[in-house]
Amino acid sequence: MSQPVPKAALYYSPASIWASVPLLALEEKGYGSDEVDLKEVNLATGENFRPSYLRLNPAGTVPTLVVPLQKTLSPEIESRYKAIQDTKAIVEFLDKSRSAQSRTHTTSTAPSPSLAPATIAFNVVSGQIIELLHSHGADPNALFYMNARTEGELKELAKTLLPFVSGRRETLSKLLADSDSGALHVSEKTKAFWQVKLIATDKFVQVYQDAEKSEGALSDEARQARQEYLRSAKAAWIALKDVLSALNKEVIGPFVLGDQLSVADLHLAAWLARIASLSGASASDDGNAAVAKIEAHVGDGFSLDREFSVAEARRRAGIPVTGVEPTERQSKLAAFWDAVKERPSWKKVYGEGLH
Numbered sequence: 001m002s003q004p005v006p007k008a009a010l011y012y013s014p015a016s017i018w019a020s021v022p023l024l025a026l027e028e029k030g031y032g033s034d035e036v037d038l039k040e041v042n043l044a045t046g047e048n049f050r051p052s053y054l055r056l057n058p059a060g061t062v063p064t065l066v067v068p069l070q071k072t073l074s075p076e077i078e079s080r081y082k083a084i085q086d087t088k089a090i091v092e093f094l095d096k097s098r099s100a101q102s103r104t105h106t107t108s109t110a111p112s113p114s115l116a117p118a119t120i121a122f123n124v125v126s127g128q129i130i131e132l133l134h135s136h137g138a139d140p141n142a143l144f145y146m147n148a149r150t151e152g153e154l155k156e157l158a159k160t161l162l163p164f165v166s167g168r169r170e171t172l173s174k175l176l177a178d179s180d181s182g183a184l185h186v187s188e189k190t191k192a193f194w195q196v197k198l199i200a201t202d203k204f205v206q207v208y209q210d211a212e213k214s215e216g217a218l219s220d221e222a223r224q225a226r227q228e229y230l231r232s233a234k235a236a237w238i239a240l241k242d243v244l245s246a247l248n249k250e251v252i253g254p255f256v257l258g259d260q261l262s263v264a265d266l267h268l269a270a271w272l273a274r275i276a277s278l279s280g281a282s283a284s285d286d287g288n289a290a291v292a293k294i295e296a297h298v299g300d301g302f303s304l305d306r307e308f309s310v311a312e313a314r315r316r317a318g319i320p321v322t323g324v325e326p327t328e329r330q331s332k333l334a335a336f337w338d339a340v341k342e343r344p345s346w347k348k349v350y351g352e353g354l355h
């Protein structure tokens with residue numbers, strides 16, 4: 001009897017932006033549901049900080065892809081595993097691991113297009129876009145915590161984010177207390193990691209907790225913390241202008257590399273979905289509506305160049321062109337949104353709402 005084939009496991013969280021990139025990749029590559037086990041990690045309860053998860057990914061982030069390494073030379077098949085701990089590497093691995101020739105160990109017969117850029121020049125463009133999306137100034141998770149620039153907005157945001165950060169703080173405090181009491185044995189490095197995370201989480205807990213209070217009712221320390229939060233939030237949204245403008249310029253359109261979907265599109269799709277979601281857009285918005293909401297949310301009259309031909313964008317994306325004036329123009333990011341929104345991968349990951 002043949003041994004069961006060891007499976008890869010993708011650790012993800014449904015609300016995570018970066019974990020959405022490999023989820024999109026699984027669909028685009030036509031992986032069968034029997035090929036990769038999906039394992040949910042609850043970020044709201046700080047499951048990603050637990051020692052069992054840190055053994056897979058010491059940074060405590062999702063996604064992580066755990067892949068079997070098989071030693072087939074030994075008489076007993078022995079499986080070892082390796083963990084791939086970063087979105088870009090995971091997506092490249094998933095792209096290489098299923099090709100048009102893969103017809104074994106899967107129930108899927110879906111075509112498996114290559115998502116690797118087809119030329120050296122495209123590889124450079126793709127690499128630059130991915131790097132920009134993962135850069136500090138574009139950090140979609142920082143913007144998630146910082147999506148309030150006035151006291152009123154902070155009050156609203158705190159309602160949803162306070163339970164999230166409080167749950168994480170509770171877990172971090174418990175892990176640290178257990179390691180101090182000796183109930184849990186971990187390295188000094190792990191303890192230091194938890195301490196850093198606790199300090200960062202605590203900052204948000206304090207500011208969100210005080211969000212209901214008027215400025216006059218705050219202690220000096222709390223007032224300073226609120227002012228510092230609002231200052232940082234404003235700076236983060238201002239910094240986003242350059243990122244959005246650079247993307248709108250560098251993307252060839254409607255996909256990052258023109259008419260062929262590639263790995264960079266998956267990073268951009270997840271990133272833009274998060275920025276749109278923070279800006280109050282919804283999954284049913286078309287590209288122009290979603291981009292208009294992002295521009296309005298960024299504020300200060302910010303607007304993206306609208307020089308890309310709508311008809312051209314649709315032709316390249318394989319979307320019907322009927323009813324479009326030849327002179328009609330839109331931003332490349334709007335054209336990108338319309339092109340990815342049509343895809344089954346997008347519908348699977350974002351059909352129930354942006355995140």
Ligand SMILES: N[C@@H](CCC(=O)N[C@@H](CS)C(=O)NCC(=O)O)C(=O)O
Binds near residue numbers: 017043060062087
């Ligand atoms: N550079 C990493 C970043 C991944 C990342 O930041 N993931 C977020 C979720 S989208 C996370 O797990 N954050 C840890 C936390 O929430 O504690 C990658 O690209 O995989």
